[in-house]
Amino acid sequence: MTLWVVAGALIATICALAWVAVRGAIAADLLRSARGQALEVVANVDDPAAVSELITGLAADTGTAHALTSDVTWQAVEQLPWIGPQLHAISTIAASADAVAVDALTPLAEVASTLPADAFRPIDGRISLDGFVAVQNAAARAADSIGGAAEAIEFANSPALIGPLADVVDQVSDLFTETAHATDALARASVLIPAMLGQDEPRDYLVIFQNNAEWRSLGGIAGALAVVHTDDGGLILTEQDYAANIGSFVPPVLDLDPELTAVYGVRPATWMHNVTQVPDFEVSGQLAQAMWADRHATQVDGVIALDPVALSYILEATGPVELPTGDTLTAGNAVELLLNEVYVRYPDPEQQNQFFSDTTSAIFQALTQRGFNAGTLLAGLARAGDEYRVMLWSAHDEDQAVLADTTLAGAPLETTRRTTPFGVYLNDGTGSKMDYYQSVETTALWEACTLDAAGAASGTAVLEVTIANEAPASGLAEYITGGGAYGVEPGSASTVGYLYLPEGFELADATLTTGDGFGGGFIDGRQVLSFEILLAPGESATARVAVRTTEPSGAQLAVRQTPTVNRDVTPETGSCLLGPLDSNQGAP
Template sequence: MSSPHPLPASARTAGRVFAWVLAAALVALLAASVWIGVRAVAAYGHLMDVQSAAATATDALRDPATAPALVDAIAADTSAARELTSDPVWRAAEQLPWIGPQLSAVSTVAAAADDVATNALTPLSQVASSFSVDQLRPVDGRIDLAPFTTIADAARTSASGLSAARSSVDGLEQQALVGPVRSAVTEVSTLLGTTSEATDALARAMQLLPAMLGQDGARDYLIVFQNNAEWRSLGGIVGAMALVHTDGGSLSMTTQGSSSDFARYDDPVMDLGPEVTAVFGTHPARWIQNVTQVPDFTVAAPLAREMWSREFGVSPDGVIALDPVALSYLLAATGPVALPTGDTLTADNAVSLLLNEVYLRYERPADQDAFFAAAAAAVFDKLAGGAANPTALVEALARAGDERRLLLWSAIPEDQAVLADTTLAGPLPPTDATQLGFGVYLNDGTGSKMDYYVTPETTVAWGECTVDDAGRASGTVTLTLTLTNNAPADAATSLPEYITGGGSFGTPAGTAKTVSYLYLPAGAELVESTRSDGGGFGGAFHDGRQVMSFGASLTPGQSASATVTVRTTVPGAAEAVAWVTPTADAALAPRVGDSCRGS
């Protein structure tokens, strides 16, 4: 029986052609999906091999001779993963909705990993294969400067390649990614960030150290030791000091001094400017003990240099600051150091001996200063004599720098440009695409060494938090600082007057008075601020940051806290961090933070 409305032959032919085309398209799509799926699985396997190799790289690279083989193995996997995720079918599928961004993220990560392995790490690994860390060990007080030049060029190439790879991964729109892919991209981004920063630090160090060690002419560096038993924003008051002379790789300590060598200056030695003066007054520019009250080492260091120049007639080429905790890290590399007093200074006892026991033992400040001078000279002699394990020494310096217990400023503009934007430069905490920066800066108000017994606990927490399609993080962040006086209940009578202050500065013996300065992130809006004692805050601005100050006087066992909440929107910053004054307690991290991953 025929259809009541038969189709013309041409229409039936067109229908069959359409059906075949549709079938062919479906088959092609299925084939493409299978093709992509198979290649994705293979690429995933290679990238997992890369991850496993990277996880063991740190241990393997302790023997630099193994570096080329390790990098070659990683490069073989990254090249395979890149090839598997860059063919025309894969690229075409990247234009599809939903699945496209996932595929694009995988190919971007594979390409970045391959660029790192084949271009960024290869030059450095080749240099490392012929380098021994023992080449950094001083011999008869002199360091051979030739290896630094060899490493410098390779380090710069590696740093540039890693930075480019990091930028390509960070440029991905993570909001379009499904959970597992987003997590993988975040992990790779973090790894590239850490590696990039480490390699950049190496490149800067290799460029800077030869000049500092006198490659192009003699240099003088003022080393100031911050005493964390009496807080200042960057760590503690400047107590003991030493001038170190370098020339052609040789090192010698030429002069030692202490805060007692410096009188109060009637007029500021330098103009602090209206903003710093509004926060701290002129004290940092009139007392050597107060130069580190300004939480910016590019301000504090020139003050110390100028004061040293006035008293000793030498203008140092730079200033280096470190504290007893940093010294304890160095002692882990040198081993125990014998002192003329009969004491043995070790990594375990350095902090307690230098920040507390010396005050219990010696009543006269002159005797205390003599002890500090002897300790500094003994440690320097051990370092200059080549006794330190080079690998352990590099690790100690890196840890101290990361914790902002080691700071460096140069009076030579070219050198200071190399230091800029590093933690060694001791800047104010930045707010940028990677972090939202608070500052928590503590200063003793007792005129004593009671801060050895005070514990600051700092927390940072995102409240409401969103990340938009452009990667901007928005919401509220709350910073809380709690101070606790852990001194003995009978501190007023059981501790020496030099530790308690004896009430000479208006604070009763045994009470610890702290003046805190809370630096809010640049551009943040203050929502709320409270204190546990119901008091208020002082206010000012420093370099685009609102500064909130308050004082707390605590008897033994007493605590006080302050809380501030800000609202902010920043380009991509998912990490809110607070830089806290480094204290005598190495277990208290000088950096705390909280992440926002969006809601």
């Protein structure tokens, strides 16, 4: 009798496993189909009718996949050792995808289907605010739903998962995290943009064009400046100027926090060129606002900063822009033309300024009058935001609260349950445009680490930053090299760097291959190391910093770094997901 009981139980288990295997295979096919439809949704974001139809199909697939992976048999097999965590991960993905389709994408699609195709495009210099207001509730709901789904999948990523499935869960987790960021950005934008475009009252915004050929912590020196006036969706370019014309402020235009002054001195509050030297755009925005008000008697409502690389992403949406000089500005040539060629062609700063002024006017005209591809523009701005090439500060507290914790706020990264961030901020010390020719390679890897039961890491992490001067040995224009005006040999490049160590870590070691030492201080409880290097053409130098935990920290290392002209170069980071890692192991 006992034998028959055992045999019966075995047969039932085999049948249950077979049932689960078949349903799992079907669910996998449905989820692959849903993924394809999701990609089509992104590709057709500017076609509300197409998006609505695609989301309907996507919701049907995810709903079926969820049903296939949530019945009683599936749930019972989830309790078994080894195979249980694998099935739980699959069912979590299916349930999360279905929740996103039903609770997030479907409401957005319903709203989108009621909007005209040009709902977010400017017509005769004005953007209708109705579309932004219409999507506010659906966007907020979507952000909550996708955020919850992303968190559920992250928790389903157990060390018990087999390698291939763990890789899939990692990929899905990253995808949902990125989507959560995107929908969160949409929810915030639907609230912020109407206010910024003068829904309730006219507004003025100072736009700073950063020049990455002369580094500052947040990108580059403030160069060309412009003020955009908004009123009920209308946009007008009202005024232009240049940082060099603003002059210096003695005493400083604002009093900086003593911790900032101890590290950066008073230069950020003395020259418009230097407002982005402090790697916190809330500080930069307030400094720029005060300087502009002093010189132009206009109290702007906020400050926006972007660089030519971000501009190149915008040009992918507008298409080529004709300039008064006869040049055609495109996504492909914007960086080279605006950060290098202009200084070869026009050695006179006044001519350079006129070229930048004409370029600003032409791009503004293209954006507000000619129109653009909405999907491409959104993708470009999202990429620029992810690369910290677009930043915004608002003088209105309610708007600034919406910006908090986003890349647009331009603040140093903070340690979270999942991530441990370093900051790498670079500044030109040459008084030149030599950083167009400099490259940066950065790695942040665990030298040794362990995970606790909660998935937090303890150990030693190493940050390495290598800067190389790749300029030709001769033949550069004097305006590019600086002509030795600040005591630097023409062709050489001087760089001042600031390395922000993660919270919850202590310094173990710090070296420069030049043999020089470090300075620095503490800002908001984080240790900051400063260094200076001077490189002739063909030379390079590396800063290496080792830190060890004083308390368990996020397993994934991250780096917030000064964005340069090299748009495709990103820091290499490592993760302590499966125990100790050596220095040859990077991010999964």
